[in-house]
Amino acid sequence: MHSPSELLKRIEKAISEIQxxxxxxxxxxxxxxxxxxxxxxxxxxxxxxAVDLFExxxxxxxxxxLAIETFHNFTLVHDDIMDNAPLRRGRETxxxxxxxxxAILSGDVMMVEANKHLTNxxxxxxxxxxxxxxxxxxxxxxxxxLDMEFENxxxxxIAEYIDMIRLKTAVLLxxxxxxxxxxxxxxxxxxxxxxxxxxxxxxxxxxxxxxxDVYGDPVKFGKQVGGDxxxxxxxxxxxxxxxxxxxxxxxxxxxxxxxxxNAEKVKVITGLYNxxxxxxxxxxxxxxxxxxxxxxxxxxxxxxxxxxxxxxxxNSLMNREN
Amino acid sequence: MHSPSELLKRIEKAISEIQxxxxxxxxxxxxxxxxxxxxxxxxxxxxxxAVDLFExxxxxxxxxxLAIETFHNFTLVHDDIMDNAPLRRGRETxxxxxxxxxAILSGDVMMVEANKHLTNxxxxxxxxxxxxxxxxxxxxxxxxxLDMEFENxxxxxIAEYIDMIRLKTAVLLxxxxxxxxxxxxxxxxxxxxxxxxxxxxxxxxxxxxxxxDVYGDPVKFGKQVGGDxxxxxxxxxxxxxxxxxxxxxxxxxxxxxxxxxNAEKVKVITGLYNxxxxxxxxxxxxxxxxxxxxxxxxxxxxxxxxxxxxxxxxNSLMNREN
Numbered sequence: 001m002h003s004p005s006e007l008l009k010r011i012e013k014a015i016s017e018i019q020x021x022x023x024x025x026x027x028x029x030x031x032x033x034x035x036x037x038x039x040x041x042x043x044x045x046x047x048x049x050a051v052d053l054f055e056x057x058x059x060x061x062x063x064x065x066l067a068i069e070t071f072h073n074f075t076l077v078h079d080d081i082m083d084n085a086p087l088r089r090g091r092e093t094x095x096x097x098x099x100x101x102x103a104i105l106s107g108d109v110m111m112v113e114a115n116k117h118l119t120n121x122x123x124x125x126x127x128x129x130x131x132x133x134x135x136x137x138x139x140x141x142x143x144x145x146l147d148m149e150f151e152n153x154x155x156x157x158i159a160e161y162i163d164m165i166r167l168k169t170a171v172l173l174x175x176x177x178x179x180x181x182x183x184x185x186x187x188x189x190x191x192x193x194x195x196x197x198x199x200x201x202x203x204x205x206x207x208x209x210x211x212x213d214v215y216g217d218p219v220k221f222g223k224q225v226g227g228d229x230x231x232x233x234x235x236x237x238x239x240x241x242x243x244x245x246x247x248x249x250x251x252x253x254x255x256x257x258x259x260x261x262n263a264e265k266v267k268v269i270t271g272l273y274n275x276x277x278x279x280x281x282x283x284x285x286x287x288x289x290x291x292x293x294x295x296x297x298x299x300x301x302x303x304x305x306x307x308x309x310x311x312x313x314x315n316s317l318m319n320r321e322n
Numbered sequence: 323m324h325s326p327s328e329l330l331k332r333i334e335k336a337i338s339e340i341q342x343x344x345x346x347x348x349x350x351x352x353x354x355x356x357x358x359x360x361x362x363x364x365x366x367x368x369x370x371x372a373v374d375l376f377e378x379x380x381x382x383x384x385x386x387x388l389a390i391e392t393f394h395n396f397t398l399v400h401d402d403i404m405d406n407a408p409l410r411r412g413r414e415t416x417x418x419x420x421x422x423x424x425a426i427l428s429g430d431v432m433m434v435e436a437n438k439h440l441t442n443x444x445x446x447x448x449x450x451x452x453x454x455x456x457x458x459x460x461x462x463x464x465x466x467x468l469d470m471e472f473e474n475x476x477x478x479x480i481a482e483y484i485d486m487i488r489l490k491t492a493v494l495l496x497x498x499x500x501x502x503x504x505x506x507x508x509x510x511x512x513x514x515x516x517x518x519x520x521x522x523x524x525x526x527x528x529x530x531x532x533x534x535d536v537y538g539d540p541v542k543f544g545k546q547v548g549g550d551x552x553x554x555x556x557x558x559x560x561x562x563x564x565x566x567x568x569x570x571x572x573x574x575x576x577x578x579x580x581x582x583x584n585a586e587k588v589k590v591i592t593g594l595y596n597x598x599x600x601x602x603x604x605x606x607x608x609x610x611x612x613x614x615x616x617x618x619x620x621x622x623x624x625x626x627x628x629x630x631x632x633x634x635x636x637n638s639l640m641n642r643e644n
Contacts, residue, residue, distance in 0.1 A: 021464075027463065081423075081426060104404060105463055105466055108429075109463040111430065111433050112460045115459075119453060123449055126445075126449060126452075134434055134438045137437075138431060138434045141427055141430050142346060144427055145346045145349040146346050149346060
């Protein structure tokens with residue numbers, strides 16, 4: 001068994017060794033740029049953890065890990081265009097730095113690069129690896145589309161929201177882990193179980209994100225606490241409040257003119273969350289998905305000690321403060 | 323042997339039978355829309371012609387043909403965003419109809435759909451098919467990037483221009499035909515030869531496009547004759563004129579204020595093309611690439627009668643009037 005930090009080192013090394021073409025420079029520079037901005041590399045790390053879980057060869061998992069990380073970064077480049085985001089990991093976004101057209105096209109070629117990485121898995125698992133990868137990629141695009149649509153809808157249900165974060169965030173974690181299982185020659189049934197572990201963990205992770213945005217420690221959170229409240233983002237907390245609150249309290253959600261500033265708005269709406277017990281409602285649902293993840297993990301037939309690192313990382317993700 | 327029109331029928335049937343997911347509708351409707359706008363389907367048709375050339379099973383070529391046609395339409399969706407184009411095949415472009423964000427994302431998911439089609443080729447040829455497809459896709463992105471860059475450069479050489487149209491247009495025709503050869507279990511050498519046929523034919527085709535824009539019959543051309551001149555597009559003709567013309571004549575190219583209207587501009591610059599023999603210079607280069615295409619075809623070791631349809635279609639493409 002390898003620790004996540006050992007696996008991360010292997011991933012960082014492999015990323016640093018990728019050789020992109022040099023012409024046209026303006027197409028490939030943005031790729032090196034976004035790939036070098038770092039991030040937690042959580043998806044490729046958990047992919048390699050799945051390889052490890054099934055006693056596979058880590059080196060054989062690297063092409064799939066690079067495919068997943070490249071694909072993830074591709075989605076960041078295109079999402080940042082759609083969201084008009086100026087910054088990514090504290091640096092200029094690709095479209096800010098090189099213009100929207102180049103960002104579209106560099107993103108496109110990153111998708112090709114991701115596919116190229118994937119073709120380097122062992123040919124005996126190429127077809128199932130591609131099927132999983134394509135299904136994953138499709139889900140992520142569907143999730144992003146739903147996320148954009150929800151911005152303009154006032155009737156989003158909690159079930160729709162959970163399905164959206166499942167597609168936008170969790171499918172990629174599940175898909176990454178399933179790829180790890182496939183590369184390690186796990187059976188289809190076992191690969192599906194590790195997919196379920198990853199997907200449910202991903203949903204729990206995103207719900208935790210929604211909670212931290214309101215209840216995170218301002219010192220440790222790293223972002224502005226209440227950012228989702230200020231931007232009226234339809235998070236689980238907001239949708240749940242909508243479901244439970246009476247008519248007068250719902251008006252507090254919809255009329256920004258009544259707040260003298262953002263701090264007041266955060267204070268008032270957090271007050272509503274507290275009054276209606278939204279935090280514990282969210283925690284409960286988060287724990288439900290975490291339970292589903294652990295139930296899937298339990299069904300996996302590898303020795304218990306091979307699951308230890310996954311249990312540790314799952315719990316640490318749930319107890320994180322940023 | 324099958325005629326191109328028989329092959330086209332099979333392709334249209336296969337396209338009409340594609341089932342896209344229905345949710346989220348706004349992500350998949352643009353795909354059905356752009357795929358149903360038609361077009362000549364020249365790439366998938368020539369892919370199947372390559373299958374036929376090597377006596378392969380046409381049905382086995384359909385997944386690759388759908389992959390190529392879907393990829394091609396994906397590039398149209400994203401290129402139309404970058405070019406700010408309002409119309410495609412006489413209808414609203416995807417970004418005009420559904421907005422830029424949806425067009426980016428629908429395009430992304432089309433790339434995934436293309437890859438999904440490709441995974442349905444026989445598993446014994448999956449790896450070489452993917453390698454060819456990815457190399458092709460990458461080339462097309464590089465070509466589009468160069469095309470955009472050339473708009474802002476005044477020192478584009480003819481060699482750079484030929485390389486740009488090779489990447490942007492010809493690589494896809496070559497790649498399509500190579501995929502046909504791979505699906506038909508042709509040897510690597512034979513597959514490379516049919517690639518060369520397609521690529522060189524593609525370059526010749528694009529040069530013919532440049533010529534037709536100026537010298538096409540206004541009745542048969544279907545577009546405004548002189549469109550490239552009006553928009554100052556750096557075509558082969560313009561770059562060649564730049565190479566040959568004296569200083570005074572070059573000034574006629576760069577100062578639009580001297581023309582009372584577009585008709586005068588087209589007339590004056592066409593006059594320069596005539597005076598410097600640009601049409602025959604372009605025809606010569608076009609014929610050079612057509613020769614290279616036929617030389618590659620000649621080296622292919624299938625019986626001569628299997629090449630007949632390809633020779634007919636190549637000549638008809640070169641003698642077209644629109």
